[in-house]
Amino acid sequence: MKKIGFDPQKYIDEQSKFILERVNDYDKLYLEFGGKLIGDKHAMRVLPGFDEDAKIKLLQKLRDKAEILMCVYAGDIERNKIRGDYGITYDKDILRQIDEFRGYGLEVNSVVITRYSGQPSTKLFINKLERRDIKVYKHAAIEDYPSNIDKIVSDEGFGKNPYIPTTKPIVVVTAPGPGSGKLATCLNQLYHESHQGREAGYSKFETFPVWNVPLKHPLNIAYEAATVDLKDVNMIDSFHLDYYDKLAVNYNRDVETFPVIKRMIEKITGKETVYHSPTDMGVNRVGFGITDDDAITEASKQEIIRRCFATECDFKKGLLDEDALNRIKLIMEEVELKKEDRLAVTPARDYALRLKAQNNISDMMPAVIALELNDGRIVTGRTSDLMDPCAAAILNAIKTLANISDDILLLSPVILQTIQDMKRNELHDKMTALTANEVLIALSISAVTNPTAQLAYEKISELTDVQAHSTVMLNDYDEQTLRKLGMDITCDPVYPSDNLYYI
Known part of the structure; x- marks a missing residue:
């Protein structure tokens, strides 16, 4: 919690x-x-x-x-x-x-x-x-x-x-x-x-x-991590120190x-x-609104890790230069953090490596998302011909929260197949795996007549503040869906395929 x-x-x-x-x-x-x-x-x-x-x-x-x-x-x-x-x-x-x-x-x-x-x-x-x-x-x-x-x-x-x-x-x-x-x-x-x-x-x-928080407090260092592209650096306000003989933190600009x-x-x-x-x-x-410094410290460290992943992905996409990448690495070392200190990271990577070994995949990393629920439990989801990893992870998470057995189907395969056929045949979409948004809409419709689906649907609100990690970079559409649900997502800087446009 x-x-x-x-x-x-x-x-x-x-x-x-x-x-x-x-x-x-x-x-x-x-x-x-x-x-x-x-x-x-x-x-x-x-x-x-x-x-x-x-x-x-x-x-x-x-x-x-x-x-x-x-x-x-x-x-x-x-x-x-x-x-x-x-x-x-x-x-x-x-x-x-x-x-x-x-x-x-x-x-x-x-x-x-x-x-x-x-x-x-x-x-x-x-x-x-x-x-x-x-x-x-x-x-x-x-x-x-x-x-x-x-x-x-x-x-x-x-x-x-x-x-x-x-x-x-x-x-x-x-x-x-x-x-x-x-x-x-x-x-x-x-x-x-x-x-x-x-x-x-x-x-x-x-x-x-x-x-009025110390210069090297993780809260202020997290701001530097958030602005590596602007090259902002926190420093003691020398003018304040000279005039008032008091320490105050500001930034270089x-x-x-x-x-x-x-x-x-x-x-x-x-x-x-x-x-x-x-x-x-x-x-x-x-x-003056801070009431628990330990909670702020831990949250700020997690934000630094999140910013590290975001910076690496933006560098991979060509949106940031190498200076920003090197800067975020130095910040991680300064606070003595590892990416694996984000709890969802290792389960996602371990599951992806198991899938890679089972299926004899030699090049691409399988797309897996791990979710750290608010009660500490870890739930995973992987890409398949039917669903992308976001959709799979979200369905698995709300089934876990609702105590619904993994064997029970929330959504009729006939309905999902019909949606997929429409994407392929009528909309001529090259990416036919169902997205989180599409699966959630299907779930909301099914909840009208299916009590089990209704039970799962009522758990969607509990996804707020859930921490997520993906073994591959998600497209903007999936990222926005997760953000709208209130989830914090990080991604390894790995493309999900060799395609340049359809990812």
Whole structure:
């Protein structure tokens, strides 16, 4: 059973109080949100007990005082940059997030296209937004940003980009991912607010690294593991240490850019800033929600292992360079972790090796998935002509949870064969093995008339937080299905076949 180590309500209460205290210092506060506002799976994994939607619920609590600006870099739209956890492009994620924000009763002011220079795909995206009555503002790249402060803070810099009218005292600036121009948008607004005689401030809400947790705590190292592609490195905030004589943890980009940002804000406002360190600029209180350090430590170590597998798979797919691969290996050594410390790994590999020996397979590794259930039991599933390993493992898991004998068939072979025939003959699908999604739909239909299937169907919710490992890399479709069920999947960096497209 997963140990809880975090109090989400204490966190929300502490965080909202701190933000409101910061707002009181200004006519308006521009709050740059790093990380994910909705569905923060990383925080949920390393802080067991954390509500993955805690930040959006926090904003919902402040909705009478807050509105949202969304930023996206035009270059990310042009190259169809993918948000990995949802498998969708950044432009589609903007649309998804707007729907989500509206569902929470939050006002989305507009979308800001940053570093825009007339890119064709971005133009089409702007048209799509404007024809759905969503305001769009275009900010051009500023030459020599952020080094040439005199030029940036002038009519030739921020002055060239339009001001975005806002009405609430808190303006949340968010984006689909890093490098989207959130900071520049905040500073651009501060420039225009100052010219209009209003006192506006800037703060940053970045959950990780956790500033009041030790530098080498696995919780903070897990953040480095999550950002190996960005080459982020945690470090002691030297500015905080010099001014307050207190240790605080930040990361290299914030520490390196702090002097420039500080001078820029001072030039915009015409007075000395109240911030003496990048930690001062932050409003993150997540560390105060920790209730069990041992639980956090263990969860963070498991996340590091999970990130190691993910990095190796992305390297195999050509999505990451060798520097990222070497970095994650060093992190694993630093925390003295092995991949086999993830409990589902060895059973999956052992079963695959047995199948390989039994069937005299010499080259490809058999596709096997092992699931570590929440009660500690291990269940496996393998690929077959009828089902892929995800479908087999899930069926075996819910039968185990429902105490249904392995000999009992939950689904009629006739029904499964009919679905498979339709895929092959009517849909002309080259991959006819039934997927987890297809088998779950078949199970839900069978549950209407079959009491045993109904018993198994009722156990699907218990797959949440189940840990899974596959001996081969899964396709995006299967990974998304497992994520929707709330399962955490890792994969060995092995292709399931020699096919280049159909995997």
